[in-house]
Amino acid sequence: MPWFRPDSFLTARAAPLATRSARAIAGAARAFVDRDGRLIPLSLLAGAACSVAVGVGAAQAISAPPDTLPLSEVKPGMKGYGLTVFSGTTPEKFDVEVISTLRNFRPNQDLVLVKTQHPRLEVARTVAGMSGSPIYLNGKMIGAYAYGWLFGAEAIAGVTPIKSMLDELARPLPRGIAPKVGGPLPAPVSRAGGATPPPRAAAPARLHGSRGFLGAVDAYDLAGHASQIAARVAPSLAPPESTGLARASTPVMLGGLGGTSLRIASDLLGPMGLDPMQAGGGSSASPEPGAPTRYVDGGAIGVELVRGDISAMGIGTVTRVSGDKLVAFGHPMMNGGVTNLPAAIARVHWILASQNRSFKIGEAVRPLGTLVNDRQAAIVVDSSAKAPVFPMRVQIDGVEGAPHPTWNVEVAHDQFLAPAFVSMAVGNAVEATTAERRDMTWRAVSQVKIGRYGTISLVDFGAGNGTPLSSDDFVRSRLVRAMGALLNNPWEDVSIERVDTRVKVTFDRExxxxxxxxxxxxxxxxxxxxxxxxxxxxxxxxxxxxxxxxxxxxxxxxxxxxxxxxxxxxxxxxxxxxxxxxxxxxxxxxxxxxxxxxxxxxxxxxxxxxxxxxxxxxxxxxxxxxxxxxxxxxxxxxxxxxxxxxxxxxxxxxxxxxxxxxxxxxxx
Known part of the structure; x- marks a missing residue:
């Protein structure tokens, strides 16, 4: 129900609504790094290829490729190297030495403990964003750098075995990962006037993977949605009790966001196992000249949640490229299972050292492929697929001399991330453009184009006594609640094709x-x-x-x-x-x-x-x-x-x- 903040802004909150997404690939030419660090092509033997079924069906049994080392042959004291990007886009070597192996660290998954040596790692120790860095012993890949210890005084990392990651690569995927649209629009629904809303029965809830909202459509709430997701993924992301061990987590580079939006991003994404942090505003919407055109083992990879005038990208490292597929991270990003998020080649600016957990700072430089599977041991990216996104435009009127009244972004078409970043996109644009501590009234009219269902218009409003507008004023807006209701409806997948929001501001308390x-x-x-x-x-x-x-x-x-x-x-x-x-x-x-x-x-x-x-x-x-x-x-x-x-x-x-x-x- 709409409400007013008596001490600052009166803000329209949405009234409750009425109740309420085979081919197999053999291993083809991929990049492999020899002992001298040079990139050379290596064609995998056909019998050692990893098969990924795109249609529904059982995963094919896979044998260990000859350039990987079985965990049974990994012994304490063995020395080798890893590959990661310390700066730019080219992977570099760092030395490793095996300490031991933790058996059954995760369900049906072991963990290899290694010491890491590199001038930068001596300072940074465990680094978020190095997740997925491939580790080699005797010139053969054993797995991916994926875990570390908080406040550790040594550069010690946990390595996810490559077999566990290849098992994730071999999982079958549904035939269609792009959102489906509905059928022809039926005749307009007739309504009789002059009655109070009837009692509303709850429509059946629909679960879209691990990020769907559980509940009636009229009960959609963005903060509640985030809490549901956090409760689902927390058990799979939490380290074993009393070990102090944690994932080498996924830092999310946030660009173009103000203070309130940064806090909201932290509140919504943090409990899901992501580490939002203010960084550069780079985006793959306009690829940089000279940016790499393909993924390589040890290269930086990003998962873009929103891009454009504001950006949010989870950054990590590619472990192994196999044809047009790859595995990365060595742990889940959000443990979402089958998913459909835009991926991009990333560039690393620097590794920022911290006593708690160091992290890479980077940005996307070229869009390439789609995150199609998010699992316990790895994320799987298909470089030949294109993830669905929708454009959003925010226009601010009434602020004379505003240097940037028009904002354009592309938002990942996701049942949780879309409402979240639509909220931040509008709130951040208004907050940055109308930073005035005087009486103000605003009216926001949003046009939402829905595939095969036409365009609807939604109105939000507010007025206040000197407190500037912020993203808080839009988290429960009609626009955000409608987006959540549409994307989490219990009947069919809905395609959002475009969102246009025009905010008119007057400096008077109407x-x-x-x-x-x-x-x-x-x-x-x-x-x-x-x-x-x-x-x-x-x-x-x-x-x-x-x-x-x-x-x-x-x-x-x-x-x-x-x-x-x-x-x-x-x-x-x-x-x-x-x-x-x-x-x-x-x-x-x-x-x-x-x-x-x-x-x-x-x-x-x-x-x-x-x-x-x-x-x-x-x-x-x-x-x-x-x-x-x-x-x-x-x-x-x-x-x-x-x-x-x-x-x-x-x-x-x-x-x-x-x-x-x-x-x-x-x-x-």
Whole structure:
């Protein structure tokens, strides 16, 4: 429900909605680094290839490639090297020495402990972003640098065995990973006016992988969604108890975000096992001249969550390239299973040393492929696939001389990440452009283009007394809640094709406080309207009076009518429970009345009913018996019928009141 922050901004919050995504590849030419660090091509033997089924089916059994070393042959004291990018895009060597092997470190997965030696690692020790760096003994790959100790005084790392990573590479994937769109748009949904919203039954919840929202569509909440995901992935990301061991975590490079947006990113992404940090704003939207065109073992790789005027990219290291597939990280990114996020070749600026956990600072330089599987031992990227993203444009009007009033981004088409970064994109743009500590009113109109379902318009608003706008004002906006409802609906996958938001700002507090209400005639004739005087207190100035008329039906003669007065943004329109995406799309723009209105509501003597997507605001006697099926439990939902009369104020109303009027009997 919309709400106001009395000490700063009054902000429209979304009213609840009505209830509520084979070919196999043999190992082909890939890059391999010889003992001298030179990149040379190596064609894998056909019998040693890793097969990845794209269609549904069982994974093929794989044998260990000849250039890998079985864990049984890894002994303490053995020396070798690893590959990672310390600066730029070219992998460099660092020395390693085996300490021991931890058996069953993860379910069906061991861990090799190694010492690492390099001038930079002597300072940085364990480095986030080195996850996936391939480790070699006797010139053969044994696995990927993936774990480390917090506050460790030595450069000690845990290595995920390459066999565990190749097992993830061999997993079958569904045939289609791009979001599917719905069927043809049905005829418009009819609605009857003049009734209060019927009781809303929960629509069946739908789970999209590990990042889907569990709950009714009308209950969508971005912060709650983040908490659900964190609870699901926490057990798989947590290190063994009392070991102090942790993943060499995935740092997320955030660019172009202000302070509030950075905090929100940390709140939403941190519990999911990601480490958001302010860094450069590089983006792969415009590839850099001279940037590499293919992945190599030990090269830097990024997973882009949003790119453009703001950016967010998880950075790590490629372990092994096999044809157009690769494995990286040596641990999950978000443990999301089958997924569909944009990948990119990355460049490393520097390794920043820290007493807690050092990390790489980098940025994307060329988009390439898609993260298709996010598992315990590795992420899997298909360089031949293209992940779905949608463009978003934010235009800020009314701020004279603003140097950057238009913001453009591309957002990953993901049921959680899309609402999260849409929220930050709008909030960050407004926060950066309207950094004013004076009275302000804003109205945001968003156009959301939905594949095969047309474009809907959503309105958010707010006003305040000197506290600048921030991303906090948009986390629970109608736009974000609608995005979450669409992408997590229980019926079908929905394709968001584009989002355009225009925010109009005025430096005035266009708010009136309802100081009181009084009926001008306590008794009225049957069929006459009730005239009510509203006393409205503007932000500055004298109290204003406004008389409104509320029609009262003749059938209420001989009784008293209680009339409730409330802001339009707090009064839900009568709507039936949606049964499909078409009905959900139809109701999203009209959940409440005009935000700049007052709504007078009073009860009728009849009942109304909602049944199979239709609302009957008033039913004649015996109608319920006709509607109720005799051989099924699927029955209409009944509710007390009401009349809602909206009256435009052209300003945002704060406060509620109620009055009563007596209707004289009709004389025979």
């Amino acid at each position: 708010v009136v406080l309802l100081r009181g209400a009084k009926v001008l005639e306590p008794e009225i004739e049957a069929g006459a309207p009730a005239r009510i005087r509203l006393d409205l207190q503007p932000h500055q100035g004298l109290v204003e009076s406004r008389v409104i008329e509320v029609p009262v039906p003749r059938e209420l003669a001989g009784g008293r009518v209680d009339i409730d007065l409330a802001p339009g943004y707090e009064v839900e329109r009568p709507m039936a429970t949606p049964n499909n995406v078409a009905e959900l799309v139809a109701m999203l723009p009209s959940q409440t009345h005009d935000a700049e209105s007052v709504v007078a509501t009073f009860r009728l003597r009849e009942n109304g009913a909602a049944y199979r997507g239709k609302v009957a605001s008033r039913l004649p006697p015996g109608a319920m018996d006709t509607l109720r099926p005799s051989s099924a439990s699927d029955a209409p939902e009944t509710f007390g019928a009401q009349v809602q009369v909206p009256v435009s104020l052209k300003r945002f109303l704060v406060g509620k009141d109620s009055v009563s009027v007596t209707v004289r009997p009709i004389l025979r």
